[in-house]
Amino acid sequence: MTRTMWDSSVGKKTVMAASGLIMLGYLVVHMLGNLKIFFGSDEFNHYAHWLRTIGEPFLHYEWALWIIRVVLVAAVVAHAVSAYQLSRRDIRARPTKYVHKKPRASYATRTMRWGGIILGLFIVWHILDLTTGTVHPGGFQHGHPYQNVIDTFSTWYGNVIYIVAMLALGLHVRHGFWSAAQTLGVGSRTRDRAFKTIANVLALVLTAGFIAVPVGVMTGVVS
């Protein structure tokens, strides 16, 4: 069954939809957690530490965090590989362009591929910046995420990279969530408006929620 799933263009799109929804669910939680930065360094750092102790004493220290990381990496890889293979198929299927060109589809739809690549690169930078601290501006301190976040958003490029990526995320989610509903066969004529509305609300709330953090640092609300 798994073999036919991956062999078919419809099945591969299902993998893309399911992995996208996993990441989307994570992003909603991640965004809500980020907003705790507006309640001071103690609350934010305490929350960040709690992420490592989830499930204790049943789970060992950091196990829950690592389980989440493994699931997310699997989702990112499945999403990217299926997107790459489906895109290759799509481009091969239409090798000759029309001479008479017309603007096609919505902006969100046309930017899915480039938007996805931007988001992939962003994830790499984001982890190197705030998880490992490899490319972090200033001295990265483990266990002090509040100060680390302020350091990142005190640089112009930190703000630019983050805000551009979050705008790309909004567009990606806007077309992606609705598309996932169609791919998984749960969309219908009567539910179409509801799915489009949920997609737009998710896109808007996620983008606004994530961008609130750099804006907070820039305006001095978070310092």
Place this chain on the structure above:
Amino acid sequence: MKLTLRVWRQRNADADGAMSTYEVDDISADMSFLEMLDTLNEELILKGEDPVAFDHDCREGICGACSLVINGDAHGPERTTSCQLHMRSFEDGDTIDIEPWRASAFPVVKDLVVDRSAFDRIIQAGGYVTAPTGAAPEAHATPVPKPDADFAFEHAECIGCGACVAACPNGAAMLFTSAKINHLNVLPQGAPERETRVLDMVAQMDEEGFGGCTLAGECATACPKGIPLVSITGMNKEWLRATRKAGKR
């Protein structure tokens, strides 16, 4: 009307093609688009040139033979077939670009004619019912709920012209395939092959080299018969259901 036409000319499947420019005069607004091309061809024949090859048959919008991309739109600016498009949709002095369907699964045969036999092979893979045929059966022998009958009929309207493939940025045949699957899968007559139909037809669609759906919606906008985009959602649902059932066996 006086018009400038830029037409894709290609001697055969292997030759390189290019846009050629022609002027046509005395075009009536009441002519169909194909009659306008007939006028051009008459002139070309009189001049001893090769007429423009294009597909056409019924010329009343029901056969699905005509297949022109006009100014970048499959079947042109109106939501109908090229044969039912009239010159009143254009202005005097317009320049009109005419190109063939573009998809690797629809290779150009000559000029504006493409080979759409990939669609036939998708139908052969499962776009039929295996019930014995013969004289038309008594209509009430197999009751069909009205909403199902309407749903089936809506999808049965597909004439297989391929405008969906031509309009799709990915050259996907999802709308065509989904129309055929939904048409038969909702009816009791199509029930025995409900699972094999969707699995085999989707597999053949992939085999022919069509692209996949990115929900751009261009197909449904171009479709002269108004097959809705949600038809693809229905096919995905049927495919997932059939895959689950096949896994249990």
